[in-house]
Amino acid sequence: MQRRRKYRYISAFIILVICIAFFFALNICIGSVSISLSDIIGTITGKGEYDTLARIVWDIRLPRTIAVLILGGALALSGYLLQTFFHNPIAGPFVLGISSSAKMVVAILMVFLMRNAIRVTSADMILAAFVGAMLSMGFVLLLSRKVREMSMLVVAGVMVGYICSAITELIVTFAQDADIVNLHNWSRGSFSGMTWDNVYVMSVVIAITFVLVFLLSKPLSAYHLGEVYAKNMGVNIRRLRIYLVILSSVLSACIVAFAGPISFVGIATPHLIKKLLGTSSPLLMIPASFLGGSVFCLICDLLARMLLAPTELSISTVTAIFGVPVVLWIMMERRKERSY
Amino acid sequence: MDYYFKTEQMSVGYNKEALIKDINIVLNKGEILTLIGPNGAGKSTVLKSISKQLKLIHGLVYMDKDELSLMSDTMLSQKMAVVFTEKLRSELMTCEDVVATGRYPYTGYLGILSAEDHLHVKKAMDLVHVTAIKDHDFTKISDGQRQRVMLARAICQNPEIIILDEPTSFLDVKHKLEFLSLLQKLRNDKGLTVIMSLHELELAQKVSDKILCVNGEYVDCYGKPEEVFKPGYIKSLFGIESGSFDEEFGNMELMPPDGKADIFVLAGGCSGRNIYRRLQREQKAFVTGILYDNDLDYPVAKALASKVIMAKAFEPVEDKVIDQAKKMIDSCCQVICCREVFGSMETANKEIYEYAKKSGKLCQK
Numbered sequence: 001m002q003r004r005r006k007y008r009y010i011s012a013f014i015i016l017v018i019c020i021a022f023f024f025a026l027n028i029c030i031g032s033v034s035i036s037l038s039d040i041i042g043t044i045t046g047k048g049e050y051d052t053l054a055r056i057v058w059d060i061r062l063p064r065t066i067a068v069l070i071l072g073g074a075l076a077l078s079g080y081l082l083q084t085f086f087h088n089p090i091a092g093p094f095v096l097g098i099s100s101s102a103k104m105v106v107a108i109l110m111v112f113l114m115r116n117a118i119r120v121t122s123a124d125m126i127l128a129a130f131v132g133a134m135l136s137m138g139f140v141l142l143l144s145r146k147v148r149e150m151s152m153l154v155v156a157g158v159m160v161g162y163i164c165s166a167i168t169e170l171i172v173t174f175a176q177d178a179d180i181v182n183l184h185n186w187s188r189g190s191f192s193g194m195t196w197d198n199v200y201v202m203s204v205v206i207a208i209t210f211v212l213v214f215l216l217s218k219p220l221s222a223y224h225l226g227e228v229y230a231k232n233m234g235v236n237i238r239r240l241r242i243y244l245v246i247l248s249s250v251l252s253a254c255i256v257a258f259a260g261p262i263s264f265v266g267i268a269t270p271h272l273i274k275k276l277l278g279t280s281s282p283l284l285m286i287p288a289s290f291l292g293g294s295v296f297c298l299i300c301d302l303l304a305r306m307l308l309a310p311t312e313l314s315i316s317t318v319t320a321i322f323g324v325p326v327v328l329w330i331m332m333e334r335r336k337e338r339s340y
Numbered sequence: 341m342d343y344y345f346k347t348e349q350m351s352v353g354y355n356k357e358a359l360i361k362d363i364n365i366v367l368n369k370g371e372i373l374t375l376i377g378p379n380g381a382g383k384s385t386v387l388k389s390i391s392k393q394l395k396l397i398h399g400l401v402y403m404d405k406d407e408l409s410l411m412s413d414t415m416l417s418q419k420m421a422v423v424f425t426e427k428l429r430s431e432l433m434t435c436e437d438v439v440a441t442g443r444y445p446y447t448g449y450l451g452i453l454s455a456e457d458h459l460h461v462k463k464a465m466d467l468v469h470v471t472a473i474k475d476h477d478f479t480k481i482s483d484g485q486r487q488r489v490m491l492a493r494a495i496c497q498n499p500e501i502i503i504l505d506e507p508t509s510f511l512d513v514k515h516k517l518e519f520l521s522l523l524q525k526l527r528n529d530k531g532l533t534v535i536m537s538l539h540e541l542e543l544a545q546k547v548s549d550k551i552l553c554v555n556g557e558y559v560d561c562y563g564k565p566e567e568v569f570k571p572g573y574i575k576s577l578f579g580i581e582s583g584s585f586d587e588e589f590g591n592m593e594l595m596p597p598d599g600k601a602d603i604f605v606l607a608g609g610c611s612g613r614n615i616y617r618r619l620q621r622e623q624k625a626f627v628t629g630i631l632y633d634n635d636l637d638y639p640v641a642k643a644l645a646s647k648v649i650m651a652k653a654f655e656p657v658e659d660k661v662i663d664q665a666k667k668m669i670d671s672c673c674q675v676i677c678c679r680e681v682f683g684s685m686e687t688a689n690k691e692i693y694e695y696a697k698k699s700g701k702l703c704q705k
Contacts, residue, residue: 217451225441228424229424229426229441232421233445234416234445235413279432
């Protein structure tokens with residue numbers, strides 16, 4: 001049994017890595033200009049002489065694809081953390097209104113800074129998004145103290161999300177600056193327009209967060225069993241909960257700052273991964289969810305660019321199509337399980 | 341005085357409001373303390389408080405000379421294991437996984453089990469006889485099995501003291517006895533101290549070294565089982581209104597039938613109990629006699645009969661008792677005789693048997 005499990009874990013990770021490599025390559029090859037793999041290898045190693053191709057690959061596709069990889073992983077991870085935190089299988093940054101309120105604060109900041117002709121840096125965006133994420137997280141937490149029922153929590157999160165989206169729309173509509181066009185695109189969720197600078201910042205932030213989350217996998221595994229038992233196992237619940245809130249907010253904030261709100265990846269991926277691994281052990285779930293989120297987003301971004309090319313779909317349109325059936329399936333499963 | 345576990349003036353409750361005040365427990369190493377009391381009396385609250393799940397409202401708890409609130413969480417987790425009624429969330433976990441979570445306080449930074457940990461897990465599962473179901477999904481086993489897996493989990497935590505909240509509630513009689521025997525074995529072999537709550541009074545009486553009775557406001561009684569189980573005490577502790585509990589035999593009976601007793605049951609020598617219970621089911625009031633006070637029919641008769649005509653054991657039956665029995669037969673319409681033969685020294689029952697026969701009211705059971 002132990003050995004069989006080990007094989008399963010190893011093969012699951014191999015599958016995930018292969019998927020990432022495959023879709024990563026596809027994402028770079030496919031687009032308004034199709035580029036063959038050998039050409040790409042040529043450009044990257046610097047041997048080729050295709051000047052425009054090199055620019056497309058280096059300046060547009062490569063940073064974008066790397067961003068999708070990192071942010072997709074971060075999305076799934078933040079979903080996993082929130083699900084663990086609330087002991088709720090359909091929690092996620094989008095459902096709990098965290099993405100939307102982060103978006104709202106970022107929009108306010110951008111409009112304000114643009115009015116005053118100040119350049120917005122990546123760090124500013126992340127910080128603003130973090131403030132926004134903490135705002136709605138705080139609200140949801142306050143509510144979760146009063147209301148024990150988890151479905152209420154999700155409903156409240158969705159409501160917060162709507163309010164924040166409405167405010168953002170308002171700001172975007174009334175902002176006169178021409179640059180706001182960008183804002184409009186971003187506020188619907190999109191991976192387009194990533195720069196190398198963005199990629200550097202997000203990889204540093206998310207790498208640090210990922211390591212910290214991974215180091216929490218032992219107390220998380222105890223927390224999974226329920227608070228009473230975690231406490232008896234020597235876990236400082238209060239401290240763990242604070243870490244969880246901060247880390248999941250940082251992840252959500254980072255995603256929103258760069259790609260806007262993206263729905264359903266955070267909910268769906270951890271469940272698919274759990275089924276793939278056949279375990280809920282955080283030690284495995286944390287890295288696997290990250291990889292799974294990357295695969296999910298690579299596929300979705302590819303489809304968003306391809307389906308109605310040259311028009312690009314918003315990424316949430318695609319993630320919703322794949323994510324919603326998964327969420328419905330989760331809810332059905334849970335109903336079945338509750339009967340024991 | 342020497343002790344292993346002690347509470348001093350402990351008050352427990354929720355939200356800074358004391359529910360039960362002034363709890364003073366003193367236990368030596370390897371003693372079994374059982375909490376009994378009605379539903380909602382605060383047994384779980386006490387257990388949660390001494391396991392640091394709930395903040396104490398007042399007072400102190402000592403374990404092995406250390407004060408509980410000053411002990412680090414990790415240190416406590418290596419000394420104290422709990423089995424509560426709260427469900428353990430076990431998504432996609434096998435029974436073995438669940439048991440292995442008991443090793444948590446001993447594992448390293450990432451919580452990976454060592455070979456030694458696996459050995460402890462295996463031993464604990466063997467001890468509780470759950471090795472056969474180790475690969476089963478924890479959510480898909482029976483309540484009784486789940487309870488035993490939880491005990492295995494607590495055992496492999498290698499505790500000095502174990503706290504159990506109604507651990508036997510879901511077990512069948514075989515497993516109830518097995519469970520409690522196991523606790524006794526652990527106590528004897530490893531000096532494990534046990535604090536638990538039980539609803540099975542008759543088992544609490546037998547397994548416990550000390551018993552704490554809580555009734556929702558204060559500790560009603562605390563002491564050895566023989567000090568606690570005094571006649572009539574359980575009835576008052578639980579406020580039993582329909583039925584009775586016999587403290588000496590651990591025997592429970594339903595409510596005696598109402599109305600005027602029309603039936604006289606001639607019993608004794610353990611022959612009458614089943615008739616008494618049948619009459620109770622049929623809601624027919626009855627009187628019975630003549631019973632010696634050490635007869636096993638006697639506690640049942642006391643609980644169910646309208647009147648019991650009793651005689652002191654090891655003494656000849658007094659004439660006035662026999663007269664009383666005859667008078668009773670006169671007032672009844674029917675006499676049920678449960679006896680087939682009478683002992684050679686049992687002249688009294690023989691006499692009233694003849695009397696009943698003569699009156700024509702006699703019928704065999």
